[in-house]
Amino acid sequence: MTKTTSSAAALSTRIQQHLSQLPQAEKRLADMILESPGHMASYSASEISKMAGVSNATMTRLVQRLGYQNYDQMRRLARQGQDWGSPLYLLDRPEQNTAEDGADLYEQHIASSTQNIRGTFAGISPTLINEIGKKIATARQVRIFGQRNNYFFASYLRWQFIQFRSNVYVLPVSGETIAEYLVGLEPEDLFIVFGLRRRNPLLADLIAAVSSFGVKTLLITDSSNRGDLGADWVLKCDTKSPIPLDNHTAVMALCHVLSAQVIEKVGNAGRQRLVKIEELHAALREL
Incomplete structure (x- = not known):
């Protein structure tokens, strides 16, 4: 700690x-x-x-x-x-936590979710999103890191990306070390780090290690994080909540926006990949 x-x-x-x-x-x-x-x-x-x-x-x-x-x-x-x-x-x-508070909690959750989304995107310029979107679409590999609840967001974002582009990986897999994923990184790659609280204090060391390979880094974190941990790009999400657990609605909205960027920027190649995926779904009777 x-x-x-x-x-x-x-x-x-x-x-x-x-x-x-x-x-x-x-x-x-x-x-x-x-x-x-x-x-x-x-x-x-x-x-x-x-x-x-x-x-x-x-x-x-x-x-x-x-x-x-x-x-x-x-x-x-x-x-x-x-x-x-x-x-x-x-x-x-x-x-x-009175009965009156309980009756009003539903509306409080809706309000906090809406406010978090508005507050998050008010602090992120479309130009920045466009720049990051280009890198996600054109990177040789995209590696996404997350621990604890951050691992869920990393996995979700990967699942969105792989519909339209290949070579997207989540780390760490259970039982493996981070170092095994860093060897072989090249400047054409992109490294995305989910660092929402309560974040691992070693994230700054990880970002520094990735940057030493000449790789661009994107940190997705919460608004309470006042630093950038050395990342090239930082996207901060509001996570205010009426209960003692952070509201991650804005994080999911940001994942959706980044996914939309990938769809737009990979163009026809991404569409063709999705067509082949759907054909294989049918052939394998997966869905």
Whole structure:
């Protein structure tokens, strides 16, 4: 883990380690924080204390007992946890999920999906999409990398691309190392990396290694990622959500747009490939 992710995770771990030794009032406060540590990112020490039904002095004693300088230090760690994308730090307390909220959740999901799509494409110029689309269509090989939920998006994008062009690969396959896929890369290739949170901290090293072969890299990430990790192109997707799991509607929309670029730019060759695929489907009775 990076220093940021390690520090954010350590906040909850440190509270758990002290929990059995805490006086009753401090334990009640600690239990509430553990239930929803992300609340510290939004509320003051006094507000958190009031929610737990304890005094401000209890918060002061708990902070000192945990070994932090002050409440603001804990608050910064909670914000890091939210930026990191930890569902625990994005979770509301159970009593906040009222019946009224539940009835409205359906509309909230629709609204967040729509806003994420609009926000994502507002930040991506058609010129950039066109430039990336040309590279996807003309590259000797396209290799797409993803881990955890990113692997799903990498696999989905490959499946879209191979309808209209060949030599598209997803990595890593289970049991294989990344290095085995990097040997043989050439400048005519394209390397696409899905780096949506919670991303592997080694992605920057991977992109640097790929770039050393003279290969262009495209990073598809979320808007909370403030860096480019050294990639040649970066496409950022809004993933805001009314629940503690990121909304990836805009990511799928971006995959659709990139696929449309491939269809347009490969032209007749892509159409002929699709015709042959459909003929083989029929001959093999696959569908």
